[in-house]
Amino acid sequence: MGGVxxxxxxxxxxxxxxxxxxxxxxxxxxxxxxLMIRAAIMGWLRRTGWVLLGLTGAMSTVSTATYLVGST
Incomplete structure (x- = not known):
């Protein structure tokens, strides 16, 4: 038998x-x-990055609030 x-x-x-x-x-x-896709989007729509960042922030806020409400 084999083994270590x-x-x-x-x-x-x-x-x-x-x-x-x-x-x-x-x-x-x-x-x-x-990063490549984000660079391409930023070349076409400069504000896309800020919009995505804002949406991510909103999603994080809602998720955190939901967690805090559910954990109490």
């Missing part, structure tokens, strides 16, 4: 390594694409 030797100095890739690799492989291209 606790005295082995290099047990190989761990779950933490795979999760980190998956996150980097998913999050980094997504973020780069987000």
């Amino acid at each position: 030797d606790p005295h082995d100095p290099d047990p190989g890739a761990t779950r933490h390594d795979f999760i980190g690799l998956f996150f980097a492989a998913w999050a980094l291209p997504w973020f780069i694409g987000f």
